[in-house]
Amino acid sequence: MIEDARTPKGDPVTTDTQTPATREVRIGADAIEAGANRAIVEDMAALPSAVSLRDVNLYYGSFRAVRDVTIDIPKNRITAIIGPSGCGKSTLIRSINRMNDLIPSARVEGEMLFQGENVYADYVDPVEVRRRIGMVFQKPNPFPKSIHDNIAFGPRVNGARGNLDNLVESCLRRAAIWDEVKDKLGESGLALSGGQQQRLCIARAIATEPDMILMDEPCSSLDPRSTLQIEELMAELKEKYTIVIVTHNMQQAARASDFTVFLNMDDDRAGYVVEQGPTAQIFTNPTNQMTEDYVSGRFG
Amino acid sequence: MTQRDPQPHPAPDRHVEEILRSVEGEIPEPVVPLPRRSLDREERTVKEILLRMGSIIEERIRLTVEALETHDAEKALFVIRGDEEINALQVEAMDHVVLTIATQAPVARDLRYLLTLDRIGYELERIGDSVANVAKRAREVAPEPPLDGHVSLPEMGRLTAQFLAETMRAMTDADAAAAREVAVRDDEIDALYHRAVDRLTELAKASPGNVERAMRLLVAARYLERVGDHITNIAEDVVFLSSGRREDLNP
Amino acid sequence: MASSSTSVTTVAVRRTLAGHGPDWRGIVFGLLLLGSLVATLGILVTLLADQLVRGIPVYQERGLDFLTSRLSSNPATAGIGQGIVGSIIMGILVAILCFPLGILTAVYLEEYAPDNRVTRFINVNIRNLAGVPSIVYGLLGLTVFVAFFAFLGFPNNGRNIIAGALTLTALILPIVIITSAEALRAVPRSLREGGYGVGASRWQVTRKLVLPAARSGILTGTILALARALGETAPLLLAGAILGTFSSPGGLESILTGPYTVLPMTVYDWSRKPQEEFRELTSAAIIALLLITVSFNALAVLLRNRYQKQ
Numbered sequence: 001m002i003e004d005a006r007t008p009k010g011d012p013v014t015t016d017t018q019t020p021a022t023r024e025v026r027i028g029a030d031a032i033e034a035g036a037n038r039a040i041v042e043d044m045a046a047l048p049s050a051v052s053l054r055d056v057n058l059y060y061g062s063f064r065a066v067r068d069v070t071i072d073i074p075k076n077r078i079t080a081i082i083g084p085s086g087c088g089k090s091t092l093i094r095s096i097n098r099m100n101d102l103i104p105s106a107r108v109e110g111e112m113l114f115q116g117e118n119v120y121a122d123y124v125d126p127v128e129v130r131r132r133i134g135m136v137f138q139k140p141n142p143f144p145k146s147i148h149d150n151i152a153f154g155p156r157v158n159g160a161r162g163n164l165d166n167l168v169e170s171c172l173r174r175a176a177i178w179d180e181v182k183d184k185l186g187e188s189g190l191a192l193s194g195g196q197q198q199r200l201c202i203a204r205a206i207a208t209e210p211d212m213i214l215m216d217e218p219c220s221s222l223d224p225r226s227t228l229q230i231e232e233l234m235a236e237l238k239e240k241y242t243i244v245i246v247t248h249n250m251q252q253a254a255r256a257s258d259f260t261v262f263l264n265m266d267d268d269r270a271g272y273v274v275e276q277g278p279t280a281q282i283f284t285n286p287t288n289q290m291t292e293d294y295v296s297g298r299f300g
Numbered sequence: 301m302t303q304r305d306p307q308p309h310p311a312p313d314r315h316v317e318e319i320l321r322s323v324e325g326e327i328p329e330p331v332v333p334l335p336r337r338s339l340d341r342e343e344r345t346v347k348e349i350l351l352r353m354g355s356i357i358e359e360r361i362r363l364t365v366e367a368l369e370t371h372d373a374e375k376a377l378f379v380i381r382g383d384e385e386i387n388a389l390q391v392e393a394m395d396h397v398v399l400t401i402a403t404q405a406p407v408a409r410d411l412r413y414l415l416t417l418d419r420i421g422y423e424l425e426r427i428g429d430s431v432a433n434v435a436k437r438a439r440e441v442a443p444e445p446p447l448d449g450h451v452s453l454p455e456m457g458r459l460t461a462q463f464l465a466e467t468m469r470a471m472t473d474a475d476a477a478a479a480r481e482v483a484v485r486d487d488e489i490d491a492l493y494h495r496a497v498d499r500l501t502e503l504a505k506a507s508p509g510n511v512e513r514a515m516r517l518l519v520a521a522r523y524l525e526r527v528g529d530h531i532t533n534i535a536e537d538v539v540f541l542s543s544g545r546r547e548d549l550n551p
Numbered sequence: 552m553a554s555s556s557t558s559v560t561t562v563a564v565r566r567t568l569a570g571h572g573p574d575w576r577g578i579v580f581g582l583l584l585l586g587s588l589v590a591t592l593g594i595l596v597t598l599l600a601d602q603l604v605r606g607i608p609v610y611q612e613r614g615l616d617f618l619t620s621r622l623s624s625n626p627a628t629a630g631i632g633q634g635i636v637g638s639i640i641m642g643i644l645v646a647i648l649c650f651p652l653g654i655l656t657a658v659y660l661e662e663y664a665p666d667n668r669v670t671r672f673i674n675v676n677i678r679n680l681a682g683v684p685s686i687v688y689g690l691l692g693l694t695v696f697v698a699f700f701a702f703l704g705f706p707n708n709g710r711n712i713i714a715g716a717l718t719l720t721a722l723i724l725p726i727v728i729i730t731s732a733e734a735l736r737a738v739p740r741s742l743r744e745g746g747y748g749v750g751a752s753r754w755q756v757t758r759k760l761v762l763p764a765a766r767s768g769i770l771t772g773t774i775l776a777l778a779r780a781l782g783e784t785a786p787l788l789l790a791g792a793i794l795g796t797f798s799s800p801g802g803l804e805s806i807l808t809g810p811y812t813v814l815p816m817t818v819y820d821w822s823r824k825p826q827e828e829f830r831e832l833t834s835a836a837i838i839a840l841l842l843i844t845v846s847f848n849a850l851a852v853l854l855r856n857r858y859q860k861q
């Protein structure tokens with residue numbers, strides 16, 4: 001069909017605007033049939049996974065908080081986890097980098113594969129996992145140290161020696177905060193505004209050169225401007241890192257993420273995956289009615 | 301700004317900062333413009349799809365005129381078949397607009413912009429449809445000898461192609477003045493249309509052998525006149541885009 | 552609008568805004584509070600003034616000599632020299648023995664111990680220990696520490712300053728543990744999470760984040776506990792501080808293993824003497840003791856302010 005579209009004079013007049021390799025553009029009758037939605041949406045199955053969860057169940061003591069989760073987090077993309085409050089989103093994300101190990105009654109069943117290896121295998125050191133999978137928390141929590149030491153702390157506890165000024169600068173640049181703090185690296189991290197503190201925490205998280213960054217509602221204590229700023233930052237960061245963000249703000253998930261996982265609570269108050277897919281699809285044409293109701297604000 | 305204090309005010313000291321934090325919840329930060337790259341990219345994408353549509357349609361109009369003048373049924377068939385491509389592009393543009401509105405929640409100028417682009421896409425698709433219909437007629441009259449040089453149809457075709465190009469350029473530049481100029485010139489197309497109608501009626505009355513060709517050419521002329529109207533609609537959308545006002549450019 | 556109706560409205564508005572007159576109850580309450588403050592201060596000031604009036608003349612007469620002289624039954628030559636030396640050494644020994652032990656125990660209980668019945672049981676009992684009367688610790692000191700030194704053949708039947716320091720350590724250890732634990736608990740969870748989040752181990756988080764953050768609270772608690780220990784009399788009565796006079800040959804070994812006394816003990820001793828002149832000396836010694844206590848408290852406040860700003 002495409003051949004017919006070429007004019008006798010030569011190649012059709014086109015301007016290439018799409019990102020390469022992932023867009024499949026159907027021209028001709030196929031497009032109308034298949035619903036041209038397909039033309040703007042990535043094929044999720046074709047992307048490599050950073051983390052795969054298989055039949056994961058998470059417990060606090062005997063209470064099951066999260067039930068039967070099987071999802072793939074695609075590499076170098078932003079995946080949002082949305083759902084009503086208390087449905088287990090934070091529990092889920094914190095189990096990926098084993099932060100929930102700090103809670104004695106927390107228990108994990110199932111497989112959580114990070115680059116092919118089960119994160120909960122016996123030989124795995126959780127400290128090492130947390131070096132490779134960084135975390136940014138809901139309320140910015142910079143250390144009560146200088147801005148420089150905030151960034152340097154992670155590498156140092158993981159064995160880095162000597163002068164870390166270059167690393168500190170590079171992390172602050174990548175977190176889009178260098179210009180604002182370059183003259184006050186010796187000042188306390190707590191003297192910054194909320195949005196700046198959170199960007200500092202992001203810089204801190206990337207200092208250990210992780211493969212993945214988990215963000216647990218990173219913008220919920222920030223004003224709208226700082227929120228947008230951090231979303232733009234995330235879009236830049238995904239080039240190097242895989243990002244998973246938990247958010248109860250649906251609009252943020254719609255704006256900022258490539259893929260969305262919708263978690264809901266069942267009658268036993270355990271969270272389960274209702275639907276997962278490209279954000280474009282979830283917010284324009286979801287397959288599940290419950291998803292449709294949730295994203296259009298009809299419950300939760 | 302007051303003239304008496306040229307020095308920038310010093311940043312608040314610790315005590316004042318504490319007070320500000322407890323009352324305002326935050327210390328003051330200088331405001332800096334913030335780009336919304338995803339939104340901007342989507343707007344650009346839609347605009348580029350429309351530009352591509354515009355240039356394809358312009359090309360097709362010229363081909364149709366050629367097909368008419370050179371009695372080339374193959375060329376006409378090519379234009380007819382190619383209408384699917386234009387429809388697909390319009391669907392793609394519309395999907396982008398829907399997606400962008402759903403995910404980026406644009407407001408104010410961004411929202412008006414996207415919705416207007418959607419309208420332009422619709423108008424372009426209608427133009428493509430009309431052009432295909434003209435091509436159908438061209439294909440039908442191809443085997444037969446021309447009827448008075450196809451009357452004013454080739455000129456109508458060339459004018460519409462030119463106006464479309466100018467309107468799309470006005471859209472790119474958000475140039476309301478240029479859009480208004482094109483809209484005014486739609487009168488020329490209307491004049492040519494009426495001339496064609498009169499001439500074809502005359503020819504039909506003159507001889508029964510002309511009737512079939514005359515009828516087909518009449519239909520084709522009607523479609524070309526409609527193309528002119530759609531182009532005027534696009535021009536009105538361009539004016540709205542750039543000035544925020546809705547004007548009736550060709551009452 | 553007619554101006555008359557405007558003025559009526561304005562008057563009505565003004566009346567509502569002006570309220571119902573002064574808040575008598577609030578004022579009385581404020582005065583009551585002020586009054587109790589004055590009363591409390593009054594008592595303290597009276598006590599202080601009383602001692603100052605009696606004791607200052609001693610310093611005026613004898614000055615430095617009073618601070619350096621040894622104990623003596625002669626009021627004209629008796630001084631608090633040995634008491635001061637004893638208190639200083641006691642303070643150092645108690646600090647060395649008590650602080651590491653207490654702080655590390657608190658760190659274990661707060662950061663490392665699992666939250667189970669055993670841990671909770673231990674915590675409850677530490678609180679109980681903090682409430683045990685100090686004389687009981689004196690008995691402990693006598694029967695355990697002094698006996699230990701005596702058994703080993705130390706001079707003076709084992710009644711040396713080390714045994715005394717151990718006794719006082721036992722006394723204030725529960726307090727140090729409790730205040731340190733509180734200081735550690737006051738460190739927000741978010742700080743620890745931030746540390747764990749960048750791949751720090753529990754040890755690194757504790758040492759590099761939690762302890763520095765709890766520093767001011769821990770320091771305040773330990774310094775105040777030490778100040779209290781230096782003022783204790785009852786336990787040392789049993790555990791071996793000397794009443795009356797003694798002399799030691801000097802030198803580190805004899806100081807540590809020989810007879811000793813501390814300033815509160817001196818105060819107690821002199822307060823029981825019948826001679827009139829010893830009244831003044833007692834007051835003078837009390838002044839010295841108060842000065843030491845006050846400076847410890849001031850130090851605690853200073854350190855707390857310095858570290859809290861960070």
